[in-house]
Each structure stands twice: as C-alpha cells, then as structure tokens.
Amino acid sequence: xxxxxxxxxxxxxxxxxxxxxxxIAKGDVFGKDQPxxxxxxxxxxxLPVLDGVVMELQDCALPLLREVIPTxxxxxxxxxxxxxxxxxxxxxxxxxxxxxxxxxxxxIFKTQGAALDKxxxxxxxxxxxxxxANTNCLIASKSAPSIPKENFSCLTRLDHNRASSQVAMxxxxxxxxxxxxxxxxxxSSTQYPDVHHAKVNVxxxxxxxxxxxxxxxxxxxxxxxxxxxxGAAVIKARKLSSAMSAAKxxxxxxxxxWFGTKEGEFISxxxxxxxxxxxxxxxxxxxxxxxxxxKTWKMVDGLSINDFSRAKMDATAAELVDERDTALAFLSx
Amino acid sequence: xxxxxxxxxxxxxxxxxxxxxxxxxxxxxxxTSSAAAEAFRCLRSDLRLLSDKWRRDNRVNMSxxxxxxxxxxxxxxxxxxxxxIAKGDVFGKDQHxxxxxxxxxxxLPVLEGVVMELQDCALPLLKEIVPTxxxxxxxxxxxxxxxxxxxxxxxxxxxxxxxxxxxxIFKSQGAALEKxxxxxxxxxxxxxxANTNCLIAAKSAPSIPKENFSCLTRLDHNRARSQVAMxxxxxxxxxxxxxxxxxxSSTQYPDVHHCLVNMxxxxxxxxEAVKDDAWLxxxxxxxxxxxGAAVIKARKLSSAMSAAKxxxxxxxxxWMGTAEGEFISxxxxxxxxxxxxxxxxxxxxxxxxxxKSWKIVEGLTINPFSKSKxxxTAEELIDERDTAVSFLGx
Numbered sequence: 001x002x003x004x005x006x007x008x009x010x011x012x013x014x015x016x017x018x019x020x021x022x023x024i025a026k027g028d029v030f031g032k033d034q035p036x037x038x039x040x041x042x043x044x045x046x047l048p049v050l051d052g053v054v055m056e057l058q059d060c061a062l063p064l065l066r067e068v069i070p071t072x073x074x075x076x077x078x079x080x081x082x083x084x085x086x087x088x089x090x091x092x093x094x095x096x097x098x099x100x101x102x103x104x105x106x107x108i109f110k111t112q113g114a115a116l117d118k119x120x121x122x123x124x125x126x127x128x129x130x131x132x133a134n135t136n137c138l139i140a141s142k143s144a145p146s147i148p149k150e151n152f153s154c155l156t157r158l159d160h161n162r163a164s165s166q167v168a169m170x171x172x173x174x175x176x177x178x179x180x181x182x183x184x185x186x187x188s189s190t191q192y193p194d195v196h197h198a199k200v201n202v203x204x205x206x207x208x209x210x211x212x213x214x215x216x217x218x219x220x221x222x223x224x225x226x227x228x229x230x231g232a233a234v235i236k237a238r239k240l241s242s243a244m245s246a247a248k249x250x251x252x253x254x255x256x257x258w259f260g261t262k263e264g265e266f267i268s269x270x271x272x273x274x275x276x277x278x279x280x281x282x283x284x285x286x287x288x289x290x291x292x293x294x295k296t297w298k299m300v301d302g303l304s305i306n307d308f309s310r311a312k313m314d315a316t317a318a319e320l321v322d323e324r325d326t327a328l329a330f331l332s333x
Numbered sequence: 334x335x336x337x338x339x340x341x342x343x344x345x346x347x348x349x350x351x352x353x354x355x356x357x358x359x360x361x362x363x364x365t366s367s368a369a370a371e372a373f374r375c376l377r378s379d380l381r382l383l384s385d386k387w388r389r390d391n392r393v394n395m396s397x398x399x400x401x402x403x404x405x406x407x408x409x410x411x412x413x414x415x416x417x418i419a420k421g422d423v424f425g426k427d428q429h430x431x432x433x434x435x436x437x438x439x440x441l442p443v444l445e446g447v448v449m450e451l452q453d454c455a456l457p458l459l460k461e462i463v464p465t466x467x468x469x470x471x472x473x474x475x476x477x478x479x480x481x482x483x484x485x486x487x488x489x490x491x492x493x494x495x496x497x498x499x500x501x502i503f504k505s506q507g508a509a510l511e512k513x514x515x516x517x518x519x520x521x522x523x524x525x526x527a528n529t530n531c532l533i534a535a536k537s538a539p540s541i542p543k544e545n546f547s548c549l550t551r552l553d554h555n556r557a558r559s560q561v562a563m564x565x566x567x568x569x570x571x572x573x574x575x576x577x578x579x580x581x582s583s584t585q586y587p588d589v590h591h592c593l594v595n596m597x598x599x600x601x602x603x604x605e606a607v608k609d610d611a612w613l614x615x616x617x618x619x620x621x622x623x624x625g626a627a628v629i630k631a632r633k634l635s636s637a638m639s640a641a642k643x644x645x646x647x648x649x650x651x652w653m654g655t656a657e658g659e660f661i662s663x664x665x666x667x668x669x670x671x672x673x674x675x676x677x678x679x680x681x682x683x684x685x686x687x688x689k690s691w692k693i694v695e696g697l698t699i700n701p702f703s704k705s706k707x708x709x710t711a712e713e714l715i716d717e718r719d720t721a722v723s724f725l726g727x
Contacts, residue, residue, distance in 0.1 A: 052631030059639035061555040061569035161455040175455035237446030245453035
C-alpha cells in the first residue's frame with residue numbers, strides 16, 4: 001500500500017467537517033488504496049467536541065485511516081501536509097457588517113497561509129471553503145508566497161452541482177446526464193451559473209442544455225436565482241446550513257484535483273485569475289471552468305461569451321475586486 | 334464443425350474469462366465427429382454457466398430501483414445515513430434507489446431541506462425522493478425499512494414511559510409494514526430501545542417472516558473491533574469475529590473469546606494478541622458499553638456518524654452476504670437458538686449471511702464468565718419485553 005498522505009481539515013469540530021471527514025477517511029476522495037493521516041484543527045474551546053469526533057472516527061473502523069490528530073495549534077495542524085481543506089472561518093454574527101466579517105477572516109487566513117508557507121509541503125493542494133471563500137483563498141495564497149498560486153482554489157463546486165441538478169430535474173434525467181455547466185465568479189449571490197456550454201444526455205443523445213430545456217426565460221431567470229439562493233433556501237428549511245451537500249462538493253472538487261477530470265468534461269473551481277483569456281481582472285480568485293490532469297488545473301479557453309453572460313461575469317468580478325481591496329487594506333494593517 | 338467451434342470460442346473470449354470454459358482447448362485437440370458432438374454438448378452447458386454468471390454479475394443493471402424507507406428522516410442519524418445510501422455504499426454501485434423519508438408532521442419543513450440537499454448532491458443512483466408524514470405512503474411496496482425514528486428519552490422520563498411511547502410507534506409501523514410493504518422487506522430497527530422496538534414491530538407484522546427483522550448492534554460491534562485494534566496497534570479491519578451478545582444497552586456483552594487479530598500476517602486469537610486478560614474482561618467491556626455516553630459527553634450530540642456507518646455495514650452485509658470465515662453481530666429473533674438464550678426475544682448473536690438470510694453461528698464454546706454476562710442481558714430483555722407486550726394488549 002502507498003505511503004499515507006497527510007490531510008488537514010480546519011473547522012474540524014463543525015457541521016460541514018462532520019459530514020466530510022467520514023468520506024475522506026473512507027477513501028472516497030483520495031482513492032481506495034490511499035491510507036490517510038487526518039489532522040483535525042479547530043479553536044481551543046472546541047477541543048472536547050473534537051475528541052468526540054475522533055472517538056467516532058475510531059468507531060467507524062475504517063481501514064484507510066492510519067491516524068487521527070486533533071489539535072488547536074497551526075504548527076501541528078499544517079506540518080508536512082499534502083492536502084488542506086480550510087472549512088473553518090469566522091461566521092457572520094447578528095449585527096456584523098460585511099467589513100467586520102472580512103477583517104476577522106483576513107486575520108484567520110493570513111495566519112493559516114503563513115503556516116502553510118512554513119510547515120506544509122510545497123506541493124500541498126489547498127481548498128478554501130470557509131466564506132467569503134474566494135477572498136479568504138486569495139489572502140491565504142498571498143500569505144504563502146513560496147507555495148505556487150495554482151495550488152490554491154476555492155469551492156464553487158456546490159453551486160456547480162446545484163446547477164447540474166436543477167437542469168437535470170428540469171429535463172427529467174439523472175444528474176450524471178448533465179455536464180459542463182459553469183459557475184463564474186464569486187461564491188456569493190453574484191455568482192453566475194452559465195449553461196450556454198452545458199450538455200444534457202436525453203435518451204442516449206447529447207443535446208445543448210438550451211435545446212434540452214427549451215425554456216430560455218427559465219434558464220436566464222429562475223434557474224439562475226434558484227442556484228444563487230439555494231444556500232439560503234436550505235438554511236431556511238433545515239435551520240442549519242447545507243453540510244451534506246457541501247461535503248459532497250468538497251469531495252468532488254478534491255477528488256477531481258487528485259485524479260483529474262474526464263475527457264470532454266469540465267468543472268468549476270475558484271482559481272487565480274491571472275493570465276485568463278476572458279477579460280476577468282487579474283489577481284482575483286474567480287470561479288472558472290477548468291480541466292484537470294496530473295493534479296494541475298487548466299482553464300477551458302475559447303468558450304464564446306454572449307452579452308448576457310458578459311454582464312453577469314463582470315458584475316461578480318466587480319464584487320470580488322471590492323472584497324479584495326477591502327481585505328488587502330486589512331492585510332497591510 | 335471445428336471452425337464453428339473456434340468461432341464460438343472466439344465469442345466466448347469476449348464474453349467473460351475463458352478459464353471457466355473447462356478444458357475447452359483440450360477438447361478441441363482430440364476431436365472426432367462423435368467427440369465433436371460431445372464437445373458441442375459441453376460447450377452448450379458451458380455457455381449456460383457463463384451466461385448465468387453474467388446474468389448474476391449484471392443483474393443489478395437490469396433490475397428495478399429498490400424502495401428504501403428511512404424513518405426519523407429529518408434527524409441527525411438519517412442526515413449522516415441518507416447520503417451513503419444514495420451514493421451506493423449499501424446496495425451497490427449499480428442499484429438505483431427510491432428513497433422514502435418519513436418523519437412527524439412538525440419536521441416536514443426540515444425534511445424539505447434534506448430533500449433539497451440530496452438533490453444538490455447530484456447522485457446518479459437516486460431515482461426519486463419521497464418525503465412524507467404518512468405511513469401509507471412511506472411503507473408502500475418497500476424492499477428495505479430502516480427505522481431510526483423513536484421517542485427519545487426526556488428529562489424526568491421513566492423507563493416505563495419510554496417503553497410505552499415506543500410500543501405505540503413500533504406497533505403502528507409494524508402494522509404498516511404488514512399492510513403495505515413487500516413480504517420480502519428487510520427491516521432494520523435502530524431507534525432505541527432497539528431490541529424491544531424490533532420485537533414489537535415483528536409481532537405487529539405477523540405475515541412478514543420474523544427473520545426479516547433485525548436490530549442494530551453493529552455499532553457496538555465496530556466499537557469493540559476498534560478498541561482491540563487500537564490496543565494491538567493494527568487497523569480495525571485486521572480484527573474479526575468479535576461478538577456482541579444481547580441487548581443494545583449497557584448490559585450488552587462484547588465477547589472476544591472467538592475474535593481473531595491479524596498481526597504482521599499471522600492470525601492470532603485475540604487474548605493472545607492483546608496479552609491482557611484483565612483488560613479484556615474488564616475495562617474493554619466497560620469502554621464499549623459506555624462509548625455512546627462518552628461520545629455524547631464530548632460532542633453534546635449522539636454518535637450519528639458512526640451509527641450511520643454501522644447501519645450501512647449491517648444492511649450491506651444483509652444485502653451482499655458476509656465474507657467466508659467471518660461473522661458479524663445482529664439483533665435477531667432468538668427462537669431456536671443453540672445457546673440457551675430464552676425464546677421470543679430480539680437478542681444480538683454472531684451471524685453469517687448468505688442470499689440475504691442470516692444464520693446464527695453455532696458451536697462456539699461459552700465459558701462461565703461469558704455465560705453469566707449473556708444471561709444478565711437476556712434478563713433485561715425479558716423484562717423489557719414483558720413490559721412492552723403488556724402495553725401492546727392495552
């Protein structure tokens with residue numbers, strides 16, 4: 001069997017991690033033959049809860065889980081790691097301004113970026129989930145100058161899966177029959193779910209999504225707002241945020257990084273915009289359609305962008321520029 | 334004729350592994366016309382064997398989706414469980430599933446959120462999701478029922494009150510199984526008190542074979558395995574044949590007298606591998622018995638993740654069978670058992686499973702230490718049963 005890889009999950013005592021850790025330890029992300037050392041990082045008050053999570057992981061009797069290390073120290077949390085899933089972030093509290101949220105999170109991701117720079121392997125793949133994911137990812141990346149910027153990404157796969165699923169339900173097919181949806185931009189309400197290049201397999205023949213759905217006003221209207229607001233809809237119903245589906249998306253994202261994407265298929269990831277051919281401002285973490293091979297992502301180039309899409313892509317970029325500038329101001333303080 | 338046979342053998346090569354064509358090549362080398370006819374007969378029977386094998390291997394591709402119910406579907410354990418079921422971890426990577434989600438009326442909005450999330454998971458095997466608070470919808474035509482929902486113990490509640498509330502639930506659900514589910518339905522009871530709830534459900538579904546009902550002690554089984562594994566410094570999968578006897582409660586008896594540990598390639602009896610009888614007869618047992626409470630104390634919530642894992646293990650083993658030489662623990666109907674456990678209980682035994690049917694492992698030696706522990710947990714179950722049955726008649 002292979003040498004174990006070291007994987008850290010932050011916010012490890014929380015809801016999303018609870019749904020996620022089991023899938024990782026089971027082999028769903030890094031493969032059925034890859035042993036894992038799981039490092040669980042959270043803040044000191046959560047250490048007793050973390051102990052409970054460790055007990056449960058032991059009780060799951062999973063063959064690939066070589067070791068579980070609970071900790072509140074970044075020097076333990078990030079030591080020698082191969083993969084980092086940064087779920088923990090400062091949640092929005094009642095009365096909190098967006099600026100305060102950004103300030104608190106800059107502090108967290110600056111520290112974690114620096115820890116990655118100092119302790120992790122230079123080959124580490126970092127997936128930022130904690131919101132605001134794009135900007136947190138950018139801060140972490142800037143705070144880890146010796147780790148290639150390409151190693152950092154943020155999660156928009158949940159929105160991507162939601163978009164696929166909405167189209168699939170509309171067409172009456174299972175969700176694996178829908179491919180190449182795109183989420184552009186920020187993992188926020190300005191995200192742009194774009195199906196101009198999506199394909200739907202209906203009864204064995206592959207069609208453009210617009211042809212399969214046959215409802216342009218839905219695809220340009222309700223479909224987009226449904227995907228954008230799905231998170232809020234789940235919170236409203238469950239009274240808790242979408243841990244199960246978020247964990248699934250994290251697994252999909254990380255697994256695709258590890259094993260690559262299928263021929264002819266692309267997926268959505270928040271990645272560094274520098275060098276992109278779609279006119280998106282540089283120096284942002286922006287969600288693009290990507291293909292992955294040998295643990296390296298490459299933006300899908302040459303997709304035609306109509307005026308409708310252009311406007312939406314620009315709007316979400318503007319929000320990201322604003323977030324970045326606010327965050328960078330805090331970074332330099 | 335020879336050419337024809339060779340052509341057919343060529344087709345065989347494409348179908349499946351040709352090692353199962355039983356000396357076909359040898360046959361070809363010794364052909365006379367009557368031998369050719371004989372070869373053809375062998376070929377025909379080989380073809381039949383191979384096509385049966387192909388049909389068996391691929392039957393799930395050609396089968397209908399199965400209907401799987403989870404009760405308490407808006408709750409914590411279900412939240413960890415539903416994803417695994419929909420992903421194919423229980424019934425196989427090719428088995429489509431229709432998930433029926435039952436909970437009480439006040440939980441319907443939360444259930445809607447769970448449905449949204451399952452859709453957002455984009456899982457290809459999940460054909461349909463049916464959230465409901467109605468038994469006639471939930472139990473309709475079921476292949477599998479996982480009864481997680483039960484009345485939880487509240488502050489100040491006596492054990493008797495808990496039993497009474499749960500008898501009402503499981504009597505109703507047993508009757509619903511009887512009325513609406515397939516007679517082949519496999520029922521796994523998780524909601525506590527699991528053993529007694531299971532018995533009540535079985536008694537309320539008289540036309541469904543009692544063997545189709547079981548309760549979950551796999552979590553305790555996995556916990557026992559894991560404790561031994563950590564003590565021996567091996568992965569949990571190197572430990573097999575632990576046994577949980579009796580009630581899924583603090584009187585359960587984790588027994589490792591027949592357990593085997595794979596240490597550096599050789600299989601040792603657990604007592605030899607651990608080399609600490611005092612621990613195995615003392616702290617080990619207490620740790621497994623009280624693990625649930627320890628997790629609640631740490632997490633402030635009960636063990637949903639590991640419970641869901643155990644449910645998946647239990648149900649998958651029913652569906653796919655157990656490995657040769659291995660047995661697992663399940664709460665099953667005790668009538669006819671060879672260990673002197675009283676009849677008419679749902680009691681956890683070591684079982685092996687084949688063709689979706691379990692069989693209690695017989696002939697295991699039971700020393701006096703084990704015997705007294707097995708009897709203690711049986712007594713608790715008799716007491717629970719008698720109290721519960723008295724409520725049934727009411």
